[in-house]
Amino acid sequence: MKRGWQLLLALSLALVGLIWQMPMALADSVGYTVRAELPSNQDDKQVNYFALRVKPDQTQELAIVINNTSDRQQKYVVSINQAVTNDNGVIDYSQVKPKLDPSLKVGIQDIFTKGSDQKVTVAANAQKKVTFTYTMPAKELPGIILGGVYVEQVPAAAKHTTAKIMIQNAFAYAIGLRLRESTRTVLPDMRLHEVKATQINRRNYVTANLQNPQPGIMQKLTVNARVTKFDSVKTLIRQQQSGMGMAPNSNFNFGIPWGNQNLPAGQYTLYLTAKAGSQTWQFTRNFTIADQTVKRLNKTVLAPAKRPNYWLYAALALLIAILLAIIGYLLYRSRHRDDDDDVDDE
Structure with missing residues (x-):
């Protein structure tokens, strides 16, 4: 009995260790990390994305660092994208050429003059700095300009295979980029x-x-x-x-x-x-x-899924239960009748 408890404890500890290691293994499987080098005009020190206080006509070079943690050379595409809202109601930085709203007068594509679309190669177990430059308009802008630095790994060329379906994983990072010239908050509208x-x-x-x-x-x-x-x-x-x-x-x-x-x-x-x-x-x-x-x-249109008839399932379950009860009762009577016949024969 004691040995059984020891075996159960060992298996539990092994399972806990496996669960503990899973997030680390998943993080390592991505094969690279991206971080922003935050400049001195970062006006929110609590965040790790670009939240910058800027001035009219200001030109500034920004940088991110791509760290390739894999054992082979990797290629990446880096783009500076306008923030839009996708149809899930989520702020989206991944669209390279999104359909822009007519109310947007000055966006990311208007101010970034260098490095807004780059292809970068990083050696195995190495890192590389990627820079890009923006220039603000001469006229002061209300509110904020919102975008993102989007880094996507280019999948390795697929090897020749006779399989009809090939699935390749590509991982991407998005680093927010918020520029504002005034501390006055502009409320959204709908x-x-x-x-x-x-x-x-x-x-x-x-x-x-x-x-x-x-x-x-x-x-x-x-x-x-x-x-x-x-x-x-x-x-x-x-x-x-x-x-x-x-x-x-x-x-x-x-x-x-x-x-x-x-x-x-x-x-x-x-x-x-x-x-x-x-x-x-x-x-x-x-x-x-x-x-x-x-x-x-x-x-x-896809035909809508039919809702299950729970009343029918309940009726069938009740019917099965009644039948099982009847069968059990009949078996019980038959067994006791046989026992009574044996007693009479004696």
Whole structure:
């Protein structure tokens, strides 16, 4: 018994050790790290990304360091990207050539004159500094310019194989880049633009295009939206999402899935409430789903998954239990009857 407990303790300690080592092993498997060399005009010393206080007409060289921790030479692509908001409501630094919002007057692509797109080779177990330069406009800008230094490893050339499918992993780092000339905070704002029926990954949605036209970051955004038929109070579809954010001068499409509903052509009304911090916005918008749109969407939509019939499962389980009980009772009676017959024979 004592030996059994010792074996169980040894196995538990081994399992704990394995779990402890897993994050380290996963980190090592990436094969490289990236860090920013923060300059003296960094106005937030608590963060490890570029949060810079700048001046009109200022030119400055910035640098990052790529550390190749692998045992072979690696290649990387470094780009300076404009921060946008993707359709998940997440501030995104990964898009090299994003579609820019019309409200963006001066962006990352306007001020970076050197090193905004580079290909870098780093020797095995070595590091390399990568520099890039920006020049601010002569006229003072309100709010902030937000972007990111995006570093992506170039996958090694795949070896010849007869397999039909090849999967290559590529890892990327994004270092935020925030530039501002004034300490005065510019609050974000929200506007509702086009509302329409569309399809995302072969599933039907009503999307509402939300825009932040101000050079201020929107954080902790919650959106609650519902759709009714025109002149009706009955909610047909709804969606609530929290923990989102919006980059300055950006927009994204907030999606409301149809789910199991099949919205016919007709007139509808969207009711949407958004909250971020102490700010609240409310929108009501009538929109139309055309007959041609419904036909087009239904040609390619995935059939909605049927909800399981839990009542049927419960009834089947009860029936099986009753049958098992009857069988058990019959076996019990048969056994006792045999025992009684044996006694009578004696």
